Amino acid sequence: MPTIDAVDFFYLSMPEVTDEADGSQDALLVRVVAGGHVGWGECEAAPLPSIAAFICPMSHGVCRPVAYSVLGKRLESPADIARISVDVAYNSMDLLQAPHTLSGVEMALWDALGKMRGEPVWRMLGYDRSFAKTPYASVLFGDTAQETLERARAARAANFRAAKFGWGPIGRGSAEADAEHFAAAREGLGLDGLLLVDTGQIFLEDVERAAARLPAMEKAGVLWFEEPFQASAIDAYAALARKGSKVRLAGGEGAHNVHMAKQLIDHGGVGFVQIDCGRIGGIGPSKEVADHAVAKGVTFVNHTFTSHLALSASIQAYAGLKDHVIAEYPAMPKPLALAFTANHIERDADGEIHAPDAPGLGIEVSADGARPYLQDVEIKVNGQVLYTTPAL
Amino acid sequence: MPTIDAVDFFYLSMPEVTDEADGSQDALLVRVVAGGHVGWGECEAAPLPSIAAFICPMSHGVCRPVAYSVLGKRLESPADIARISVDVAYNSMDLLQAPHTLSGVEMALWDALGKMRGEPVWRMLGYDRSFAKTPYASVLFGDTAQETLERARAARAANFRAAKFGWGPIGRGSAEADAEHFAAAREGLGLDGLLLVDTGQIFLEDVERAAARLPAMEKAGVLWFEEPFQASAIDAYAALARKGSKVRLAGGEGAHNVHMAKQLIDHGGVGFVQIDCGRIGGIGPSKEVADHAVAKGVTFVNHTFTSHLALSASIQAYAGLKDHVIAEYPAMPKPLALAFTANHIERDADGEIHAPDAPGLGIEVSADGARPYLQDVEIKVNGQVLYTTPAL
CATH class of the missing domain: 3.30.390.10 (Enolase-like, N-terminal domain)
Structure with a gap:
């Protein structure tokens, strides 16, 4: 045995x-x-x-x-x-x-x-095949709107059709200052790019301060507004969702068990649930959340900001879900995150990524x-x- | 400064x-x-x-x-x-x-x-005075119903008017076997004693297995059924509460932030919220939960199974709430938990305890x-x- x-x-x-x-x-x-x-x-x-x-x-x-x-x-x-x-x-x-x-x-x-x-792991999870995912470049807002513009242009130049901007000065100053960043990101990314925004819990549980950012996000055509609040502040998520903006809420990376993620789906009003396989307990719990997301009409997305080992692990749970196509892709990681794996999940000619079709996670550690x-x-x-x- | x-x-x-x-x-x-x-x-x-x-x-x-x-x-x-x-x-x-x-x-x-x-801390929290609490002896179920009976008799002999029995074999075998323990605890404690039951998450999120214990608890006059489920399984709590038993649900010791405790109060259907000051982030968050419990008609209870330093800290948050009278009291702690404080929170002639009326927590470390x-x-x-x- x-x-x-x-x-x-x-x-x-x-x-x-x-x-x-x-x-x-x-x-x-x-x-x-x-x-x-x-x-x-x-x-x-x-x-x-x-x-x-x-x-x-x-x-x-x-x-x-x-x-x-x-x-x-x-x-x-x-x-x-x-x-x-x-x-x-x-x-x-x-x-x-x-x-x-x-x-x-x-x-x-x-x-x-x-x-x-x-x-491969996705097969052991019950999927017959794995589907291509559209990776978004996950980058940080610049300190100035100009810097954000340049980073957005860089993402586009690197052939990303989607980009997420996060953290930086957003939520620390006025809604007007933030609006300039959203507009700059849209300008740099182009009109056809998928634009996502992540505010890293900066509004704690202050629904009105978060809501004040929605009009500028709508104007910039932001698809999702990620982590406005603390990971457990489900009621704040629900209150912001009730504002009825076209911008959907996203969250879940802070979930350290399946219950927390399900609550966000069932009671938090999110449109996207983002699971960090390296925090929720691994691949099994991630798959359980993916199943629940499908049942509830919420879109599953991986949360990955580190290595390609973590990236492979984090996309297994929804590799076989054809309609859940967005994937976080660490576009500018620090050298260590690239150095400790011998192979990487590269984008194909269409700019898409695939869960490795190889035994296990398909990533070799160096x-x-x-x-x-x-x-x-x-x-x-x-x-x-x-x-x-x-x-x- | x-x-x-x-x-x-x-x-x-x-x-x-x-x-x-x-x-x-x-x-x-x-x-x-x-x-x-x-x-x-x-x-x-x-x-x-x-x-x-x-x-x-x-x-x-x-x-x-x-x-x-x-x-x-x-x-x-x-x-x-x-x-x-x-x-x-x-x-x-x-x-x-x-x-x-x-x-x-x-x-x-x-x-x-x-x-x-x-x-004293309770005064800094805004309370004019502190009210006596009725301590319950917090003990573990015996391995056999006979042993549970003896522990209940011991609690009564030690002059406790309330006792909580926890863990042990409950939920590991049949509902019938558990029923014998509940009856034994009631018999040992006497008809006038306050009887509480704690099952330490043993039912994970299985509402029906937990519900199967309710009739025997009702028969034994159990006041609360504590921690049937995992700390984040709010929906399971809510489902069990909807069974409409006279036995109220209790939980919250696993809350490591105020949001989790509020969810249990607002959405979990508990009658008692039990806060461990040594887990939720300390006294300030505990007080915030106590205020919320008052507003929602739920009773606040401390969760304390360790020292009298922890006990003092854990009762500060509701020391000034006259109608929230039950307090967990470590009745049979291991020697170390008594050894490292020079003074202890002793029961008065009426068998009640009080938050120390002394600067800070009023407990001297030895x-x-x-x-x-x-x-x-x-x-x-x-x-x-x-x-x-x-x-x-």
């Missing part, structure tokens, strides 16, 4: 980390060895607390380290992975960081299982590429080493 | 930690030094990941360590504490563990501020009592020590 024999964590970081909202500045890579196969995954999460959540001593019966529900368990089928997810949710219910830690592990389990079976970014971590309790960075 | 000059964490643990759902087996004690005063708090959380969330390197602009929003900041008024909470929610939005870490820090800030001003349980922790990245257990 193939069992999960090892789970190792590798904390990678750029030499300098800035205060930009750029999640590709570090990475927590996960390696699983099961049944003689190696699988890889990535937590979209703070590396040190996530490692600690895997190896910490038990606090009590339902505050156990994630390792307890994973190491030594059977890995023969998708049902084994689902059972591990249920076990972690229960055994680690009081360990808040657990879902972020599990996410990378769970991806790695799918990758290892796929290699064992010679099947140890040589990762090594320059590897952080040497050691965690000791009472002189005993609970974690030290393993050989890569 | 008084500033927050130091925040130190102390990980305490029993020599042996069992798999009981007993949260008093370890503790994460927080010491804050601000304006020349020392304040104490306690995270109800896995110690290692919580420490890591305070000291970890920044991953990006909104995945910063909790320390970033706390150290060096002004502490002169409750508004300063509220601002810190807003800052942590934003600056650490992608660091899942952050609210658990902040909870103990935030309590310690209130404690220090109260000492600075010579005022370094001598804590020291035997202190765990020596060291976290290093690239040879640099980011955390080592400080002198106590």
Whole structure:
């Protein structure tokens, strides 16, 4: 019986980390060895607390380290992975960081299982085929409208038909100042480009301040208004949705379990649900949200701002959904995010991307590429080493 | 201007930690030094990941360590504490563990501020006086109904007029087997005792399995049915509430922000909302939930299974609410939970408890009592020590 024999964590970081909202500045890579196969995954999460959540001593019966529900368990089928997810949710219910830690592990389990079976993950999820996705360049607003204009032109020049602008100064000043950025983004992208806006929770739960941005977004032909509010502020989402703007709401990247995402779909009035596979617990929970989105007429979108390993993992859940075509694509990641995989998900001649048609996640990790970014971590309790960075 | 000059964490643990759902087996004690005063708090959380969330390197602009929003900041008024909470929610939005870490820090800030001003925390929260609470003994179901009967008799013999039985075998076997435990608890407690039941998320989101327990609970005169489901499974709560049983639902201990607790109140159909001050972000968020509960006709209850420091912190938020009288009281904690405070919240002649009428939280930490349980922790990245257990 193939069992999960090892789970190792590798904390990678750029030499300098800035205060930009750029999640590709570090990475927590996960390696699983099961049944003689190696699988890889990535937590979209703070590396040190996530490692600690895997190896910490038990606090009590339902505050156990994630390792307890994973190491030594059977890995023969998708049902084994689902059972591990249920076990972690229960055994680690009081360990808040657990879902972020599990996410990378769970991806790695799918990758290892796929290699064992010679099947891509999307097929193991029940899809007969995978459909092309239209990638949008995910970039940050400039500090000035002029800078935003230039970034939009750069996205267009790089052949992206869709672009999402996020964070930066939006919501920090007046609605008029923000309007200039929306117009600049539209101008740079061209009239036929798909324009998306992400405000990164800046309005907290202030519905009126968020609503004040809607007219300028409508005017600029923005398709979606992403993360106006805090991840759990469902009622604020619902109130903004009731304003009835043509601009649809998008959100969900902060969901760390399926319930949170379902609430956003069922009660938050979003038109697009964006799931970060590296936070929600991995691929299985992402697929459950995709199924629910289909049932409720909401469009599923991946949330990915890091590596192509994370990108592959994040599109598996909706690879087989023909009508859910938009995909986030890390257009300008930091060098580390590109360096630690040997292959990448490139756009085809039509500018579209595809989930790899290869066993597992279809992404090969490059140890040589990762090594320059590897952080040497050691965690000791009472002189005993609970974690030290393993050989890569 | 008084500033927050130091925040130190102390990980305490029993020599042996069992798999009981007993949260008093370890503790994460927080010491804050601000304006020349020392304040104490306690995270109800896995110690290692919580420490890591305070000291970890920044991953990006909104995945910063909790320390970033706390150290060096002004502490002169409750508004300063509220601002810190807003800052942590934003600056650490992608660091899942952050609210658990902040909870103990935030309590310690209130404690220090109260000492600075010579005022109890409940007064700083706007209450003119504090009202007596009726403590319930919080104990675990026995492995057998006979054992449950004995524990109920022990609670009554210890002069508790209310007792909550939790966890153990409930929900793991048949509804009939559980019914015997409910009846045994009622028999041991006596007909006039307040009987509460806690099933610790055992039914995940299975409404029918949970509902199957309601008739026996009604027969045993159970006042509330606590945590049938996972903390975020609001729709399952709502569905169970719609069954219309006389037994009211209770939940909320898993809320790690105010939104989650409000959803349970507004959409989950609970009659009692139970807030763990050591998880939701501390005393300020707890008070916000208490205000919301009052507005919605739901009863606020503390959730406390650890020390009397945590107990004092957790009753501040509703100390001034005359009609919200039930309080969780750790009746049989492990020795460490009693050892690390020099004073305790004892029951008065009427068997009731009171929030201390003393500056801050009114609980003195005993370094001598804590020291035997202190765990020596060291976290290093690239040879640099980011955390080592400080002198106590």
